[in-house]
Amino acid sequence: MELLHRTLLATIGALSVFYALVKISLGYWKRRGILHEKPKFLWGNLKGVVQGKRHAQDALHEIYSNYKGRAPFVGFFACLKPFVVALDLELVHNILFTDAGHFTSRGLYSNSDGEPLSGNLLQLDGHKWRTLHAKSAEVFTPANIQKLLPRLVQISAGIQKDLSSAKLQQTQNITDLVAGYNVNVLASMAFGLGDRDLEEFSQWTHNYWGKFSLWCAYLALEFPLIARLLQYRSYAEAATNYFERIALMQLKEQRSRDRQPLQTFLQLYSNASQPLSDVQIAAQAFGFLVAGLTPLNATLGFCLYELARQPELQDRVRAEIKKTLEQHDSQLTAECLRDLKYAKQVLNETLRLHTPHPFLLRRATKDFELPKSVFVIARGNNVLIPTAAIHRDPDIYPEPERFDPDRFEEEAMNLRPKAAFLPFGDGLRGCIAKRFVEQVLLVGVVALLQHHRYTPCAETTMPIEYNNRRLLLTPKTDIKLKVERVD
Structure with missing residues (x-):
């Protein structure tokens, strides 16, 4: 009986301490006298988001709409x-831009010692990021991006091959395409x-998160030193071992070949005047996957969905493509791409x-x-820039x-503020691969559009619905459209 009594008292004491810590945490903005939405116990201002009932974009849009004009931030x-x-x-x-030196950090979790591929530009902060960014700047120059274009055009021919092999007027899974x-x-x-190596690579692109836990990721962000001591991994170990192995293998193979054409970022990094170690280069290749694959898929899928709903816009893009290619002898060159002005407007x-990254993350490295x-x-404050909410502001x-x-x-x-359109971020910590994307x-x-109509x-879901269980903006279900060839 006495043991039960002591256990009960200990439990009550622990819960009381936990409750007090939660209330202290949720009282931060009140103590600082900063305007804020009253938080819910444990969930803060994310009630419904963690459970998948609404998207994080919706929570931020609500805050933006309710408080915009009342204060510069909340x-x-x-x-x-x-x-x-x-x-x-x-x-x-x-x-x-103006004071970017105060916000050079993103505050993401990284453990490049225990998990080498997390040492990429997206996740690193501080001195490691500054050094890596300086070395990467010479890789992502306009001239280098242009040199990679022929290989990109060659890859894109696979889309037309896949579409041409399908039956006329057949429903296609655009998401898979x-x-x-x-x-x-x-x-x-x-x-x-x-x-020949695509099948295994494609499988791992779906599995590199492993048994992802939102709470574990949250705790790693909140207590990074403890997470590193406990060797917390952001990604499945088998997946990162695979991606590291193939990157190192390809680096070794390309160095054994003489006078090979420039076709990959591995070559650009390897040939840079300030070369990285091979493992660091592998981490940057992995960074392409983490930061780029989902937004690229979502953007092209949403683009075709919107053009399918407005055929007059789709016809206008196709006409521009046809005319521009004729002017450039059917060669998709850098000059040809620059002339595709309406296609760029559509994108x-x-x-x-459908902003893939509904918010940008920054952390103040000194008081601003x-x-x-x-x-x-204050120094150490984490900053959210609600890009999706800004992009849907009716005043803009x-x-x-x-x-x-x-x-x-x-x-x-030209009539809009510069910060009114931020799909790739911008400034010092904007997407360094923006031109390539x-x-x-x-x-x-x-x-996709040159010879086919959508x-x-x-089976088309209208209106489109978003997957509330993903931080990035992606469709809840696969986008499916009818596709037919046009001459």
């Missing part, structure tokens, strides 16, 4: 972790693999309406006092739910 809680949500575009511009193209691009250009509008105000973002984009590529005509773009998307659009069918 407090927000992701479970127990406090974040700054930037609402004012001038503040966003300061964070990304664009994934096949993008997996091929990353396998070939990031890892140096040939067509930009897709990225606006907002100009002409009493507000301060009238009728934001309408798909309208004319929003990205040059004149219309845009090139992959544009070449993909040409291959229309909704009985």
Whole structure:
């Protein structure tokens, strides 16, 4: 009886301490006197998000809509972790450009000693990131991206081959179609693999997260030192072993061949004046996969979905592709891509309406006092820039739910603030591979639309629904459309 009594008292004591710690954590913004949405116990301002009932984009959009204009930023809680949500575009511009030196960190978990492939540009911070970024800058130059274009065009021919082999007016799984193209691009250009090695590579691209736990990932972000001591892994060990092995193998093979044509980022990194170690290069190849595959798949899928719903826009893109190719002797060169202005507008509008990364993450590395105000973002504060909410702000984009590529005509773009369109982030910690990603998307659009028309069918989900269990914006179910060949 006495043992039971002691156990009960210990349990009550532990729960009381836990409750007190939670209340202290959720009182952070109140103690600082910062405007914020009242948090729910344990969930903070993410009630419904963790359970998959709504997307993180929806939670941020609600905060943005409710508080925009009342303060330059508000407090927000992701479970127990406090974040700054930037609402004012001038503040966003300061964070990304003017005062980017105060926000050079993302605050993501990385353990490059225990998990070498986590040592990529996306995940690293501090001195390691600055050193790696400086060395990577010479790899991602416009000239180098242009040199990789012939290989990219060669890969894109596989889309037309796959479509041509299908029956006329057959329903196609667009999600699988664009994934096949993008997996091929990353396998070939990031890892140096040939067509014969794609099947195993494709399988691992679906499994590298392993038994992902949101709570474990959250605790690793909150307590990175403890996570490193416990050797917490962000990815499945078997998957990272596979990706590291093939990258190292390809580096070894390419050095044994003389005068090979430039076709991969492995070659660019290996030939750089400030070369990385082979394991570091493998980590950058893996970074392409982590940061790029899902957004590339989603963007091309959503693009075809929107064009299928508005055939007049689709015909306009196809006509531009045909005319531009004729002007360039049917060669998809860098000059040809530059002339595909309306196709770029369509892709930009897709990225606006279906923003793959619904928010950007930054962490203040030193106190930042907002100009002409009493507000301060304290050193160590995590900052969320709600890109998807900004992209759907009716004051910036009238009728934001309408798909309208004319929003990205040059004149219309010049009338908007610079920070009003951020699909790739921007500034010091923006996507370093932005030019390459845009090139992959544009070449993909040409291959998909040049000889084929897409229309909704009985299996097309309309309106589109998002997968609430993914942080990135992806369709809940596969996008399926009817495809027919046009001459």
